[in-house]
Amino acid sequence: MCGIVGAIAQRNVTNILITGLKRLEYRGYDSAGVALLNDSGITRVRRQGKVAGLEAATTDEHASGFTGIAHTRWATHGKPSEANAHPHMSGSDLALVHNGIIENFQELKDELEAAGYAFQSQTDTEVIVHLLHQVLATGVDLFTAVQQVVKKLDGAYALGVIHKDEPHKLVAVRSGSPLVIGLGIDENYIASDQLALLPVTNRFIFLEEGDQAEISTDNIRIVDAQGNPANRDTHEFDGTHEDAEKGEYRHYMQKEIFEQPAAIQKTSNQKTWKGDREARRNRLKQHPPSSTRVNRKPGEPADLRHQPHAGIDRPTVTEAEKIPCDNKFLRHASTLKPWIQVKRQKCHDVML
Template identity: 55%
Template sequence: MCGIVGAIANRPVTPILLEGLKRLEYRGYDSAGISVLNPELESVRTAGKVDQLAQQLDNTPLIGSIGIAHTRWATHGEPCERNAHPHHSNDTVAIVHNGIIENYNALKQELIDQGYTFSSDTDSETIAHLLHHLLQSTPDPLQAIQLLREKLQGAYALGILLKDQPNTIFALRQGSPLVIGIGIEEHFIASDSVALLPVTQRHLFLEEGDIAQLTTNELLIIDKAGDTVERPIIECETEAQATSKGHYRHFMQKEMYQQPQTVRDTFANHMHNGRVQDSAFGSNAHAIFQNVQRVRLLACGTSYHAALVASYWIESYAHLPCTVDIASEYRYRDTVVEPNTLFVALSQSGETADT
C-alpha cells in the first residue's frame, strides 16, 4: 500500500513531506522519494527507508515551496530506485500514485509507439507519460487531467506537479482515498489524514472522481461530471502520537497488542449487556441477519488468515456454514451463490481494491 504526501506553502516543504512520509510508515513500503518544483522539477529517490531518503536529502538538498512525496509498496517492478516515485515525463510532469492501473500495458505500448521511453517497470510511469502526451493537445491542465481519468482503468489516487504550473498542485481520486489538508495560506494532500496532523487538523476528503487544484490561497474541486463542488471540512481529532510506534519495536507489534482495545473502542457505542447490537452493522442489519442461512468471507493476504479463524467462530457460535475465498481469485470465478448468503468482505490494508 503506497503513501502520498504533497504540500504547497510559503515555506520550504521538504521537512513537511518527510514528516508526512514517516507518519505513513505503518502502511509498509520498500522505497521512497520526493520531488520539488523550483523552478525545475528536481527529485531524490531511494530504495529503503524514509530515514535513508532523509540522509540523501542532507547530501542533495531539495529547496522549494511546492512538492510531492511517496512511499512505495512494489506491485509492478522490483523494489529499487528506478521504480521508486515520483515518476517524471520529459522533465515537465511529475506524479505520485497509489493504486493499480489495470490497462497500463496497452497504454504503455501506445506511448512507446508515440516515441516515449520508459525507465521503470511500473504502471505509474505510464501515467506521467500519458498526462504529458495529453497536455500537448489539451494545454488546460484540468481538462487534460479529466481526459487522463477517462483513459485510466483501475483504482488510484494521484498527486501531480507540472512545470508550467509552478504554483499549483493537482490531485485526482479514483478508487483510492485522498485527503486534502487546509492551512493558513498553504494546502496539503495525503493518502491518509494522519500524515497531515502536524500541519493542520482541517481536512476534507475527495470523493470518487474528484479532481483538485491547490494553490497557497485557493482550493478548486471538480467532480466527475465536470462541475465545481465543495466538500465538507472536518476537524480531525486524531492525536498525532497515535501514528507513532511508542515503546513498541515496530508497528506490527503495536497493532497486535492494541487489537483488544481497538475492538472495544469500535463497538463501544453498540454494546448492551455485554453483547454487540445489530445496529453496529447498519440500520437494516437486524432484518438481514434474520434471513441469513450461510456466510461467505472474502479476503486477501493476512486478512484471509483472519477470515479462516473467523469461519471457525461463525460455525461454532452462529451454527451457520461458512466458506472463505481469496478475494482476488473470487472476482474472476463463475461462482454459484445460494440465496440468503451473507457476504463479508475484509480489506487487507483498509484500501484493498479487489476486496
Template identity: 55%
Template sequence: MCGIVGATSARNITPILLEGLRRLEYRGYDSAGVAVLEGEAIEVRRAVGKVQALADALEADPLESHTGIAHTRWATHGKPTEANAHPHRSGHRLAVVHNGIIENYEALRRELKSAGFQFASETDTEVIAHLIAREMDQHDDFAKAFSHAVGHLEGAYALAAVTPSDPEALYLARMGSPLVIGISTEENYIASDPLALLQVTDRFIHLENGDLARVDRQGAHLFDLKGKELQREPERFAHEDQVANKGDYRHFMLKEIHEQPEAVANTLADKLGSHGVLTESLGPEANAILPKIENIHIIACGTSYHAGLVARYWIESISGIPVNVEVASEYRYREPVAPPNTLFIGISQSGETADTLAALRFAKENGYLQTLALCNMPGSTLVRESGLRLLTQAGIEIGVASTKAFTTQLTALYWLALALGRARGRLDKADEEKAVATLRALPRHMEVVLELEDEVKHIAEEFVDKQHALFLGRGTHYPIALEGALKLKEISYIHAEAYPAGELKHGPLALVDEDMPVVTVAPDDHLLGKLRSNLEEVRARGGQLINFIAENVDMQAGEGVINLKIPGMNDGTSPIIATLPLQLLAYHVALLKGTDVDKPRNLAKSVTVE
C-alpha cells in the first residue's frame, strides 16, 4: 500500500513531491518522507503519521532541490517510527524508496554488516541502499552499480534511487509492484500510481516486471537486467473522473465485474514472492503471531460473511486451525467465548461496517491473541484499530451489489490459508509453490471465464418470468451459492435462496417445480457424485436445472437441464472462478427485469449503522 513519487526538473520539485504524496494518501500509510539532492549532499525529512506532519517539518526546515524522491510507508519490517520511515540512505552516496518486500533481506543484511555497513533501521529497504553502495565500490558507473544490486534482490519491489554522482537522474527498478514514469517537457516524474502526478502530466510509461530505467529532465531510458535497451511509448491517461466514469460499460456493476482479473492481480502483487507467500504484508508482527494461532473467529456481514464461510473450508483443510464464522450483528449481542490463542478476523469492504467494528472492539477487550482486518480501504477505522491487516486492491467499487470486493476478499483469504499452513508446518514447500502458481494464474483464468458472458446472457432469459430461484452447492461452493442467491435478489428482486445440496430432502425439495429454476455450481471434486444424486432429485420433481460445471465434468443436458462449462474450476481457487458466472447471471437477469442495477432499492453501499 506504500506510495512512491519522484521528480527531476529545473524548478524546485519539493512542492511536486508533497502534492504527489497527498494524492496517494488514499492508499494507507503510517509515515512519510522525502530525500532531495543539494549539491554533494542528500537531505532527508521524515515524519510518523500523516503527510501533513511531513509538510509541517518542511515548513519549519525547508528544502529546495531539482531532483528528489518521496514515499508514504505502511510498515512491514519494523514498527512505524521515523527511523524506519523512507527514504533510506547509505551515507551521502545515495537514497532509496521502495514498495514491496525483499525476501532475502536477512541474508543480505548479515552479509552487509560483515562488510562494515551500519544499519539505522529495521527495514528491508535499507539493505537495498547499502547493497547499491557496495556495488558502487566495484563500478564507477552508478547505472551499473544499481543494476548489479537489483540482480541480488529476491521478492517484490518498486524501487527508486537518487545519487549526487548523477544529480539530475532518477533510477528505477520494478518487479511485482507497480511503477510509472510521467513524461513532460524538460522535467519528468515517477510514481507508483499515475494519480499522484496528474497535476503535472497525463503521459505515462508503465514499467513491466524486470525493467530498469534512468529518468532525467530530457527523457527516460529503459533497460533489462542484462543492459539491453527497451522501447516503450508513453500512453495518455484519460482525464475523466475515474470514480464516476463507466467507460464503455452500461453500468458500474458490469464494469466492476470485468475489472476483477486486474483487481485480483493487484491484490496479489505484494503477497507473492518468487518462492512462496510473503507474510510480512500482514504487518511487522505477523511472523511472530502466525505460529501461535490455535483458533480463528471470522466476523462479517453480507457478502463479506460469505467470503468468511469459504475461508473456513480453506483454512481448516490447509492449516488445521479450527475456524468459527459468524454474522457480526449476532456476534456482538451474545457472549462469545474465545479459546486461548484465538485470532479475530473482521472482514469489511468499507472498513466502516458498524456491527463489524463493534465486534472488533469487543475482541480487543476480551482476550483474543490478536485482531486482523481484511479490508479494501486502508485508511478505514477497521484497519486503523486492528493489530494486523490483510488489504485487498479492488479499487473503488460503485455498484451496491459487491463484485470485485468479494473476489479480492476470497483471493486474500486463500492466500491467508496458505500463510497459516506454512506457519503451522502443514504446508510443505512443493505444495506452497504449486498453490502460488495457481494464484498467479488466477487472473488469466478469470479473463477466460468472463468471455462466456454472451452464453450467460442467454441463460438469463430463463428467469424473466420467474419469481423464485434456488441455488445449490456443496463444500466450498455452498457459500458461493449463497453469494449467487444474494446477488440475484439484490438487483433483480427475484426471491432467491441457497442451500447445501445435501439439505434438499430436509425441506427445500417441497418448493421445487417447473416455476423455480435451480442453479447449481459443480466443480470436479470429491463431492461431485453426491451432487449428481441431489440434482436427480430436482429433475424427478420437474425442476429446471441450470448447472455451472467444471470443463471436465460430464453432465447430461437436455429438456429442463442447461449446462455451461466453466474453465478453471479444478483447483483450490475454484470458488473464486465459480463466482463470476453467477455475478453475470444476476446482472443480465436484472437488465431483463428493468431494475436499477447499480442502485437497488432499499440498499446502501456501506452499512455504517445497525
C-alpha cells in the first residue's frame, strides 16, 4: 500500500518528509522518493528499497527545501525500480505523488504520446503529471490545472502536487483514496495516514471524497467535488507516533496480534457507539471476555488459539454492548474452522 507525505514550511522539510515515510513503513512498499522545492527549483531523490536508503541519499545530495512531497510505492503498474518510484515529474518544474490506480491510463497515455510527451516510467501516475503539464501550458494556475485534470481520470487517487512557479503552495486532492491535512504553526502538511504526522502535529482535517485543497504555510483552502468552498472540521488525535512503529515486535503482523485487545477496548469506548460511555465500561467489567489471557514475550511462538485477539466472544458483545449476535453467523463461522486452523499454523510458523 502506497504512502504520501507532504509539507510546506518556512524551514527545511526534508526531515519531516523522511520521518513521515518511516511512520508509513507498516503499509509495505518497494521504493521511496522525495521532491524538494527551494529557491533553486525542485530536487528529486528516489531509491528502490528501504526509506533508510533514501534518507542516506538525501543527505549525500544535500537535498533540502521549504516545500516538499514524498512517497513510498507498492508496485502496481510497472516493476519495483527507481525509475518507477515516485515522485514523478514533467519537465523540471512540476512534481507529483499519487496513491491509487488510474483505470484509463493507457488511453490517456496514447493521447499524450501523440502530443509529443515521452514517458520515463511504466506507471499510470506519470500520465497525471504530464496532463498537468499540458494544462498548465494554457496559462492557468496549479489549483485550476488539478481541477481540470482530475475530471479526465477514471479510478482512485490521492494526489500531492508542487510547482516551481508557485513555490509556496501545495495542492492535494482525494477520490477513493484517503488523504489528511495536518495543521502546524506557520507550516502545514498532508499524509495518507495521520500517524505519519504525529511527530509534528496532532490536529487534522480529513478530506472528504472529491475534496481538493490548496495548502500554504498560513492558509488551507478546500473545495468539494463540485468546486464549491467547503469547511471541514478540525480533529485532535490522541495517539502517539509509536502507534505506527514495530517497537519491540519482530514484524507488523505480530504487533497487530498483540495490540488487538487494546484496539477492541478503544473501539468500545468511541463516541460512535450508542449510550453512555461510563455505563458501557461498567457493563464490560460485568461481562469480561471469557478467553484466557496469555502473558508472553513478543518474540516467543504461541498457539494462536489462545492469543488475546480471540478475547471477545458472543456473550461479551451481546450483553456488554447490546449488539445482537446472530446464531446463523456462528453456524457459518463454525464451517470455517479447518481453514482457520491452517491460517493459525501459518502464523505460528512465521513467528518461529
